Structures are given as C-alpha cells and as structure tokens.
Amino acid sequence: MLQMSDFRGEAQKHLLCAENSVAKMEVRDLTKVSDKDVRILNKVNVDIPRGVVMGVMGPSGSGKSTLLRALNRLWEPPPGCVFLDGVDICELDVLSLRRKVGMLFQLPVLFQGSVADNIRYGPQLRGKKLSDDEVHNLLALADLDSSFSAASGGELSIGQAQRVALARALANDPEVLLLDEPTSALDPISTQNIEDVLVRLKEDSGMTIVMVSHSMKQIQRIADIVCLVVEGEIVEILDAKRLSEAKHPTARAFLHLTS
Numbered sequence: 217m218l219q220m221s222d223f224r225g226e227a228q229k230h231l232l233c234a235e236n237s238v239a240k241m242e243v244r245d246l247t248k249v250s251d252k253d254v255r256i257l258n259k260v261n262v263d264i265p266r267g268v269v270m271g272v273m274g275p276s277g278s279g280k281s282t283l284l285r286a287l288n289r290l291w292e293p294p295p296g297c298v299f300l301d302g303v304d305i306c307e308l309d310v311l312s313l314r315r316k317v318g319m320l321f322q323l324p325v326l327f328q329g330s331v332a333d334n335i336r337y338g339p340q341l342r343g344k345k346l347s348d349d350e351v352h353n354l355l356a357l358a359d360l361d362s363s364f365s366a367a368s369g370g371e372l373s374i375g376q377a378q379r380v381a382l383a384r385a386l387a388n389d390p391e392v393l394l395l396d397e398p399t400s401a402l403d404p405i406s407t408q409n410i411e412d413v414l415v416r417l418k419e420d421s422g423m424t425i426v427m428v429s430h431s432m433k434q435i436q437r438i439a440d441i442v443c444l445v446v447e448g449e450i451v452e453i454l455d456a457k458r459l460s461e462a463k464h465p466t467a468r469a470f471l472h473l474t475s
C-alpha cells in the first residue's frame with residue numbers, strides 16, 4: 217500500500233493533517249473481477265485526505281471510472297473495502313451516502329422541469345424546500361445567472377447544463393464530490409468555466425474532490441495530488457505539480473501523450 221510519506225510538496229500540508237486523523241475516504245484492497253474473469257480493479261488501496269482534490273489519471277479502460285463509482289456505490293464494492301470518515305459505506309443508507317458523496321458525469325442529465333426544480337430536487341427528498349435566494353446562490357456558485365432558474369434543460373447548452381448539474385450536486389451540501397471527466401464533452405470555453413468554478417470551490421469550500429480527467433493541464437490546475445491507474449492498479453500517487461516525475465513506464469507514456 218502507498219504510504220503518506222510517498223507524497224511530497226504542496227499536498228504535504230493536507231497529508232500531514234490526514235496522518236493525524238482518519239482520511240475522508242479510504243479504499244482498502246478493492247478488487248473487481250468481470251464476468252469473464254478479467255481483473256478490472258486489483259487490490260486498490262488509497263487514502264483520500266479530507267479537503268484534498270485528488271486527480272485520477274490513466275489509460276482508457278484502466279479502471280478509473282470503476283474506482284470512482286465504488287466511492288458512492290454506483291458499483292457496489294464488497295463490504296470492508298471503502299470507508300467514509302471511517303465508516304464502511306456498505307453500512308450506510310445508499311441515498312444518504314449519495315447525498316454526502318455527490319457525482320458529476322461526462323454528460324449532464326437534467327430531470328424534466330425547470331433548472332430550479334432540478335436544484336430543489338435533492339433537498340426536497342429530505343423535506344427541505346430551498347428558497348428562491350438559495351437556488352440563486354447555488355446557481356451563482358456554478359457561475360450561472362439567476363435568470364437561468366426558470367429555464368428548462370432543453371434550453372441550455374451542454375456546458376450550461378453541466379453547471380446546473382454541478383449546482384444540483386452542491387444543493388445536497390456534499391462532503392465529497394466525484395467528477396468523472398466532467399469537461400470531456402464540453403467546448404474549450406465551457407471547459408474553462410467549469411474549471412474556474414472547481415478552482416473556486418476548492419479554495420472556498422474545502423470540499424474533498426476526486427476528479428477523473430484525461431487532461432494533464434486540467435489536473436495540474438485543479439488537483440493537489442494525482443493517482444495514476446494502470447490496468448486496475450494504482451501504480452503511483454504524486455503531487456499534481458510533479459507529474460513529470462512519474463516513474464511507472466506506462467503512466468509516463470500516458471502522461472506524455474496527454475501533456
């Protein structure tokens with residue numbers, strides 16, 4: 217298992233903190249084998265320190281999305297493998313887990329109804345009705361004007377819809393945000409908008425974020441530390457600013473292609 221002492225530099229302050237407390241999320245010996253007996257994840261171990269943005273990079277098909285989906289049980293991990301604040305996530309009610317561990321996908325899928333309806337949906341499930349001001353504040357967090365509130369999903373560009381999906385995730389006040397290539401379907405300007413929002417979130421909210429991305433530039437802009445995944449295994453964890461120091465040959469070759 218990778219030890220905290222493997223990390224250096226910028227991420228150190230978070231990691232020192234994490235050494236003294238349980239990490240926000242921990243993955244222990246997580247393995248997934250496909251129906252055809254292929255190892256999709258192989259004994260993955262990683263600590264995700266609280267308040268840290270962890271990037272996840274690696275070649276296509278290496279298991280990044282599967283790892284991410286295990287963190288909020290979109291794929292059900294075996295008991296005793298994934299912990300949130302020290303509690304096995306398999307023991308948590310799945311809806312309350314997904315409120316605490318929100319997720320954004322490549323393509324935003326908005327529910328029928330207005331943008332405001334989408335943002336109000338999660339809190340409403342818990343009996344909380346968000347006021348117009350609260351909806352507007354969440355839109356502002358995602359860098360959207362309050363006039364978007366009444367729009368329907370069909371009226372939005374894909375970049376705007378992704379920002380609504382982000383505001384909707386934030387409405388649940390998550391402790392951890394999982395981002396699975398959140399800008400891969402967006403044009404460069406929409407990508408820049410989402411990146412700006414994520415950088416502000418990181419600076420202002422102290423939220424724990426795990427982000428899969430194929431863009432080294434994006435990962436270096438947003439993440440503190442980066443997990444390199446090759447063939448279902450975490451082969452290295454590095455400070456995001458020192459990705460060029462990756463040693464694993466496949467990871468190095470992959471990073472070279474994405475830089």
Ligand SMILES: Nc1ncnc2c1ncn2[C@@H]1O[C@H](COP(=O)(O)OP(=O)(O)OP(=O)(O)O)[C@@H](O)[C@H]1O
Pocket residue numbers: 250251256274275276277278279280281282283
């Ligand atoms: N439910 C499943 N059953 C069988 N194979 C699966 C299943 N889910 C994923 N896989 C396989 O597991 C491997 C890892 O998939 P995963 O989507 O996690 O990779 P990834 O690193 O996120 O890839 P990409 O960068 O292309 O999104 C792939 O070969 C995929 O086809």
